[in-house]
Amino acid sequence: MAALLEVKNLVKKYKTVVAVNGASFSVEAGVCFGLLGxxxxxxxxxxxIIEDVIPPTSGEIIYKGQPRTASFKDEVGIQFQTTSLLSFLTVRETLETFKSLYRNTADIDNLVEMCHLGEFQHQYNDKISGGQRQRFLMAMALINQPELL
Known part of the structure; x- marks a missing residue:
């Protein structure tokens, strides 16, 4: 099976600090892959770098056998380690807002059920617990029905 994602000789340098030093790996479709260290x-x-948030110093990111294109961001889901959420929106309103940014989207009711958000979907973003927040961020990462999460 061909790799969905390939990272080849990835390097990121900040002045005198080498943050990533020649990382290479591949991820096949349907595989749960962990980057540990x-x-x-x-x-x-x-x-x-893979998400195209920051540029590499050198190296390649290959998605579906090709260098990333503009469609890459439509086809991947990202659950950030930390992110700012608008405190005046509810969990459900935030999901609806994110849904409007994509063409191919999941049903919000299905995401609410799958990620166990039902009991707090009408609460404001700043009123949910840490565990609820992580489940909510997972739902946000799944809103565009990504091929790669």
Whole structure:
């Protein structure tokens, strides 16, 4: 099976600090892949490069056998480690807002059920617990029915 995602010789340097030093790996479709390492190993930096949030110093990111294109961001889901949420919106309103940003989207009621958001979907974003927030962020990452999460 061909890799859905390939990372080849990824390097990220900040002045005198090498945050990522030649990372290479591939992820096949349908596989749960973990990027593990100690604090400061460059895991978050590597993910941010893959997500096209920051540019690499060198290396390649290959998605479906090709360099990433503009459609990449429509086809992946991202659950950020931390993110700011608008406190004046409810969980459900935020999901509806994110849904409006994509063409191919999941049904919000299905996401609410799948991620166990029902009991707090009408609460404001700043009023939910840490565990509820993580389930909510997972639903946000799934809103565009990503091929890669």
């Amino acid at each position: 100690p604090n400061g190993a460059g895991k978050t930096t590597a993910i941010e």
